[in-house]
Amino acid sequence: MTPDAVTPGGGRGATRVLVLNCGSSSVKYRLVDMADGRRLAGGLAERIGEGDGGRIVHTSGSGKPREQSHLFPDHAAALKAVAEELRADGLGLDAPGLAAVGHRVVHGGTRFTAPTLVTDEVLDEVRALTPLAPLHNPANVTGIEVARSLRPDLPQVAVFDTAFHATLPEHAARYALDRAVADRYSVRRYGFHGTSHQYVSRSTAALLGRDPAEVNVIVLHLGNGASASAVAGGVCVETSMGMTPLEGLVMGTRSGDIDPAVVFHLHRVGGLSVDALDELLNRRSGLLGLCGENDMREIVRRREQGDAEAGTAFDVYIHRLRKYIGAYCAVLGRVDALAFTAGVGENSAPVRSAATAGLEGLGIAVDPARNALPPQGPRLISADHSRVAVAVVPTDEEFEIARQTFALVHRSRG
Ligand code: AMP
Numbered sequence: 001m002t003p004d005a006v007t008p009g010g011g012r013g014a015t016r017v018l019v020l021n022c023g024s025s026s027v028k029y030r031l032v033d034m035a036d037g038r039r040l041a042g043g044l045a046e047r048i049g050e051g052d053g054g055r056i057v058h059t060s061g062s063g064k065p066r067e068q069s070h071l072f073p074d075h076a077a078a079l080k081a082v083a084e085e086l087r088a089d090g091l092g093l094d095a096p097g098l099a100a101v102g103h104r105v106v107h108g109g110t111r112f113t114a115p116t117l118v119t120d121e122v123l124d125e126v127r128a129l130t131p132l133a134p135l136h137n138p139a140n141v142t143g144i145e146v147a148r149s150l151r152p153d154l155p156q157v158a159v160f161d162t163a164f165h166a167t168l169p170e171h172a173a174r175y176a177l178d179r180a181v182a183d184r185y186s187v188r189r190y191g192f193h194g195t196s197h198q199y200v201s202r203s204t205a206a207l208l209g210r211d212p213a214e215v216n217v218i219v220l221h222l223g224n225g226a227s228a229s230a231v232a233g234g235v236c237v238e239t240s241m242g243m244t245p246l247e248g249l250v251m252g253t254r255s256g257d258i259d260p261a262v263v264f265h266l267h268r269v270g271g272l273s274v275d276a277l278d279e280l281l282n283r284r285s286g287l288l289g290l291c292g293e294n295d296m297r298e299i300v301r302r303r304e305q306g307d308a309e310a311g312t313a314f315d316v317y318i319h320r321l322r323k324y325i326g327a328y329c330a331v332l333g334r335v336d337a338l339a340f341t342a343g344v345g346e347n348s349a350p351v352r353s354a355a356t357a358g359l360e361g362l363g364i365a366v367d368p369a370r371n372a373l374p375p376q377g378p379r380l381i382s383a384d385h386s387r388v389a390v391a392v393v394p395t396d397e398e399f400e401i402a403r404q405t406f407a408l409v410h411r412s413r414g
Helices: 076-088 120-128 137-150 164-166 179-185 195-207 261-268 275-283 284-291 296-306 309-331 340-345 349-356 368-372 397-413
Strands: 016-022 027-033 038-046 055-060 068-070 098-106 156-160 216-222 226-232 236-240 337-341 389-390
Touching: 016 076, 016 137, 016 397, 027 076, 027 120, 027 397, 038 076, 055 076, 055 340, 076 137, 076 275, 098 137, 098 397, 120 137, 156 397, 164 195, 195 216, 195 236, 195 275, 195 337, 195 389, 195 397, 226 309, 236 284, 236 309, 261 275, 284 296, 284 309, 296 309, 296 340, 296 349, 309 349, 337 340, 340 349, 349 368, 349 389
Parallel strands: 016 098, 098 156, 216 337, 337 389
Antiparallel strands: 016 027, 027 038, 038 055, 055 068, 216 226, 226 236
16 A cells, blocks of 8 residues: 555544454454544444354443443444444544554564554455464454455554564574474464553653663563563563463463473373363463462452462462563563553552562562552552562553554654
């Protein structure tokens, strides 16, 4: 697409960006005005392709959420419902001021290392990456196709979850595998949650009143999926997820790091098929596998009541986290800040406390009273004497996608 072809979108004064995050059975969306960063509307359409029980929860501005039941046979039906909800607020896809649609795309492989204007060729290349993200990329492609069909004149921008990690040096990206086999099958470490790591590392620098280029940050994105990254002067140099989002930290339902020979063993001795192993490691492991529960609030509550399985699940989770903090201190050499984000990182004082306890030798000391304060905006929880600033920084992947989308469209317009 030439820069000229971008201009028709919403015209030069258009400052709104619609962000679409299409998962395998859901669509998260947000309309942002980039003139002032305001969230104009947003919501979630769920249970796509799952028969009954589909619904859309839509919030306009700072109003109350409104919920509607729907049958969503496919993503096209869900996206049409999203467009209708927006139209009801006078914010439909044909309303003036819409500059572009920004799409979260999970896997960009080695091909896409920056936000990219969608063309037919780009869509073909994203489709070709499906073997690396079989659950996610097809849903992302469908979202783009439907949005394009609704507004063919509007720029559509793909923002890749892997892109922020494209700067990983080869020694961090390459597995110690036979080089020819690894290269033939695109086996390497890509990393995920990139928009979150980028947003949080930059926001942490802002919280410290410093230029991102000056600070080294360890970001701990602890949600249902969890990943850590080491960001040196704004550049990602290491991250815990690998070829897929299965590697690294203990997560809600994913095992994170495991000896790969466990897979051979369970196949040969346990008779588990490849699909059964995939399901085991991605959906029935992690906190859920350890104690039957993947909500950290419930695990902390059960542990406090003396539940041994919940106690072990918490300890395994924290131990892995501490190993990564230590490793990333070594990777970075000098650490200026440690930032906690996402559902667990932003909300769980017990997790932050246990993850950082006894790390004074690494310059990390958390103030218990600051840590215990209820969630609020970005804030410091480190003790005054802590050499490393410890921060809680709410992530905002949708805003970051909107920002990157708008910046690209703006640049293209010249
Ligand atoms: P996310 O994937 O970022 O939406 O995070 C979802 C996870 O955050 C849930 O599975 C919960 O385990 C966790 N979470 C949310 N609120 C809290 C809280 N107040 N305390 C501990 N964990 C929480």
